[in-house]
Amino acid sequence: MPRWLPRALVLALALYACFQLGSWAFHQLIGLLINILIAFFIALAMEPAVGRMAARGMRRGLATFLVFLALMVATIGFVLLLGSMLAGQIVDMVEQFPKYLDAVINWGNHTFHTELSRVEVQDSLLHSAWLKKYVQNSATGVLDVSATVLGGLFRLLTIFLFAFYFAADGPRLRRAICSVLPPARQAEVLRAWEIAVDKTGGYLYSRGLMALISGIAHYVLLQILGVPYAPALAVWVGLVSQFIPTIGTYLAGALPMLIAFTVAPWYAVWVLGFVVVYQQFENYMLQPKLTAKTVDIHPAVAFGSVIAGTALMGAVGALIAIPAVATLQAFLGAYVKRYDVTDDPRMHGRHQPRGTTAEASGSAEPAPVGAAPCRTGPDAS
Template sequence: MPRWLPRAMILALALIACFQLGSWAFHQLIGLLVNVLIAFFLALAIEPVVSWMAARGIRRGLATFLVFFLVVGAVAGFVAMLGSILASQIIDMVESFPEYLDSVINWSNATFHTELSRVAVQDSLLHSDWLQRYVQNSATGVLDISTTVLGGLFRLLTIFLFSFYFAADGPRLRRALCSVLPPAKQAEVLRAWEIAVDKTGGYIYSRGLMALISGVTHYILLEILAVPYAPALAIWVGLVSQFIPTIGTYLAGALPMLIAFTIDPWYAVWVLGFAVIYQQFENYMLQPKLTARTVDIHPAVAFGSVIAGTALLGAVGALIAIPAVATLQAFLGAYVRRYDVMDDARVQGGRRSGGPGDGRPVARQFWRALRTGGGPRP
């Protein structure tokens, strides 16, 4: 046996063991890594505001706390308004359920000549097997729901703590990172960090402005139609349509349409038509102007990045995909050498006249040959 073979076998087994250990640790820590990634992008989003407040004499820790306090307060107020809407709608549905049941029973008796009554229907529903099974499953699922809620609260707390430290200790973190790199690499890291802050902050602020415009326009429509809870519904439409990629527009319009339908079915049609028209106005007029200087990426690239981010990290990847791709594009754009484009019609999608790819001279000779009865002239 060669002397190097046992040593090579031990080295190979050690590498396999290290790979297995690293893979196991990565899968165990994937949740924490995703939370840290979300916290990092959240810290990048609030970095301009924190730096602006710190430049005016406010300590970074206090400035970060104030920003987070405002964000948490706004989110809590939004959730409270949305909860009040849902609670009132549920109460109205429960109170009007006997009327709905009577109307359905009367329609069934008049159409199918049955002899149903509300008491008989209620008794059959209360003593049905599927209702008892549903109640049992709901009772056993309460613990699972409570565990999910507690896990979500703990995850939010983890994200806020990490993002608070990233934003409050941003200069110290950059200094620690640059201390282990040579000067040339330090400049590149700081440049990438600055681009990430600009792109992420610009994305959040442009989305916030579009959410404000969308909320105001939908609020005017809901007030004209006299739909209840118009302010809360307008806030819902603005935030959900802008900060949930791809499907946010449909989720945002579903709730106002449902509430408008309870008043008049035609109101739901009006809300749907307005949402479709406004979406086209936003996509082709409003969004290109607001995001031209902040997140200037092609719509197809943005859509593909959202799909790729969703496939990799789910909803988290969909949220951070666009600012991440915009940061990468801006960073790589500094190292790509660009040239002046030649004045050629083919650049604009046309064809060069008289060139090898132009078939017009050959076509003229062909038609001339058909008219004269001879072959094409040289």
């Protein structure tokens, strides 16, 4: 046996053990890493406001606390407003349930020539096996729901804590990262950080502005139709449609359609038509103008990045995919060499006429160097 073979085997086993240990640790800490990533993007979005307040002489810790306080007040206010709306609507629907049930039974008796009564339908529902099974599953799932809620609250606390430290100690964090890099790399890191702040802040600014416009437009429609809880529904549509990519518009429109259906069935159709029309107006007119200077990426690239982010990290990846891709595109743009585009008809989607080349019309291709001239006629030898 060669002398190096036992040492090589021990080294290979040690490397394999380190790989397995690192893989296990990564899978155990993946939740924490995602929380840190979310907190980092929240800190990037808060950086412009915190930086302006700090430039006016306020301490960064106090400025970060004030921004967080405003964000928490807005979030809690939205949740309470939406919760009161849903609670009131659920109470109204429960009170009106016998009337809805009578209307459905009368329609069924008239259409199918049956003789059903509300008492029979209620007794069959109350004594059905699927209702008992549903109640049992709901009772056993209370602990699971409580654990999920507590886990979500702990995750939010972790995210806010890391985001607060990232925003309050932003200059110290940048200094710590740059202290282990040479000067050339320090400039690149600071440039990438600045681009990330601009793109993330611009993305949230443009989304917030579009959420405001969307909320106002839907509020006007709901007020015209006389749908209850129009302010809360408008806030719901504006936020969900803009901050949940791709499918947020349809998720946001489902709740106003349901509330409008309780007023009049045709009102739900009007709300659906308005949501579809407004979505087209936003996609082709409003969004390109608002995001041209903040998040300048192609819609196809944005859609692909959302799908990729969802596949990698779920809803969190879908939310941060667009500012991350915009940051990467802006950063790499300085290292991509570009050339002047040739004036070719095919560049504009037009076919080139046959018999022409990329050279100017009528120009002959030069003869190769050293080629003898071609002679014709009686003097040719």
